[in-house]
Amino acid sequence: MDYNSFLDLVKQRRTIRRFKPDPLPDDYVDKIIEAARWAPSGYNSQPWEFVVIKDKKLKDDVFNTIARQRPTGGSGFAQTEDYRESWMRQKSLPWLDPEMEYQNAPVFILLYGDTRTQLGLPMVVRYDPYMKQSIYTSSLANAFLYMHLAATTLGLASQWVSLVASPNNHLRLKGLLNIPAGIDVYDMMALGYPAHKSRPKLMRPADKMVHRDFFGEEDFRTDEEVRDFIKRTRAWVSANHRRGVDKKMVG
Ligand SMILES: Cc1cc2nc3c(=O)[nH]c(=O)nc-3n(C[C@H](O)[C@H](O)[C@H](O)COP(=O)(O)O)c2cc1C
Numbered sequence: 001m002d003y004n005s006f007l008d009l010v011k012q013r014r015t016i017r018r019f020k021p022d023p024l025p026d027d028y029v030d031k032i033i034e035a036a037r038w039a040p041s042g043y044n045s046q047p048w049e050f051v052v053i054k055d056k057k058l059k060d061d062v063f064n065t066i067a068r069q070r071p072t073g074g075s076g077f078a079q080t081e082d083y084r085e086s087w088m089r090q091k092s093l094p095w096l097d098p099e100m101e102y103q104n105a106p107v108f109i110l111l112y113g114d115t116r117t118q119l120g121l122p123m124v125v126r127y128d129p130y131m132k133q134s135i136y137t138s139s140l141a142n143a144f145l146y147m148h149l150a151a152t153t154l155g156l157a158s159q160w161v162s163l164v165a166s167p168n169n170h171l172r173l174k175g176l177l178n179i180p181a182g183i184d185v186y187d188m189m190a191l192g193y194p195a196h197k198s199r200p201k202l203m204r205p206a207d208k209m210v211h212r213d214f215f216g217e218e219d220f221r222t223d224e225e226v227r228d229f230i231k232r233t234r235a236w237v238s239a240n241h242r243r244g245v246d247k248k249m250v251g
Contacts (some may be wrong), residue, residue: 006067011218013149014201016157017241019105019192021056028154029107032191035150039142042125042135047117048143049183051110051196058176062110063103065172088230090238095222102159102190109147109189110164110173111142113119117181140186147189157194196243202236 033050042045053059063247081089125131144160163169170185197251211219221229223249 006032009152013152014198015159015240016194016196016198017101017159017190017243019102019157020197021104022193023106024156024192026096027192029109030158031154032109032147032150036143038137041139041142043121045117045120045136045139047113047115047136047139048111048186049070049114051112051179052090053110053177055104055106058106060103061106061176062108062164065176066161066169073142087227088234090234102161104233105157105159105190105192105193107191109162109191110177111140111144111147111189112179112183113137113186115184132133137186144187144189145229151189151191155193156173156191159190161188161190199240199243202233 016050029052033052036050037046039048053062113136117134117137118126121132122136125135148158148160163171164173164185165187173179208219208221208225
């Protein structure tokens with residue numbers, strides 16, 4: 001593979017949050033997991049476990065468990081937004097409409113990590129809480145990203161559903177799915193055929209993020225520039241969450 005083909009894949013992988021309900025060919029999930037298995041992991045620990053859910057009732061149960069944490073579920077998500085600094089507050093969180101989101105996706109893949117694998121890390125890592133955690137979660141993140149890239153090559157839409165990892169959801173899902181002790185959820189992928197196209201991505205320009213050899217503080221963004229980007233990207237993400245809900249945004 002040449003660099004341009006690789007970059008095309010990287011650019012094509014985009015988060016899509018609306019899915020057609022059509023089922024996927026069986027081997028698609030296998031292909032996605034096969035790619036993830038090859039991800040680099042700290043000390044080759046391969047801490048991952050994959051839970052694939054296609055059963056409609058079970059998917060609904062997982063969705064409803066997570067939806068309880070939504071603004072509409074009164075879990076604190078929206079309430080805590082009231083404490084956000086005023087300069088980046090948004091009027092509302094209109095994109096979070098549970099009726100319109102990923103419950104339509106024909107497959108959920110939950111990525112779990114086996115904390116017992118941490119025993120095999122070098123002792124300086126194992127006894128450093130920060131390093132132990134970062135090596136473990138980075139390994140799982142690698143596998144998860146490979147899953148999203150593989151899904152892209154198959155023409156599929158995929159979404160991160162990070163709320164699976166909030167303490168309440170984590171424990172409720174553990175009960176629902178019979179997950180043993182020591183196996184902790186990392187994230188969930190909703191997977192299916194896309195119901196709409198992605199729109200161009202808001203990108204930070206490269207010039208202020210690359211620092212070569214001898215550079216100074218002035219080489220980095222100012223506080224004002226960081227705040228400006230935060231405002232713009234929050235608006236961009238909100239619009240993406242609504243994409244496919246607003247009829248004019250479909251297509
Ligand atoms: C660690 C991580 C967690 C994320 N969690 C969520 C999530 O819970 N729900 C969601 O809809 N998107 C989630 N996303 C997707 C991001 O919002 C998305 O990647 C970002 O807006 C850039 O858009 P793109 O994926 O189309 O490039 C997450 C992405 C990452 C990397």
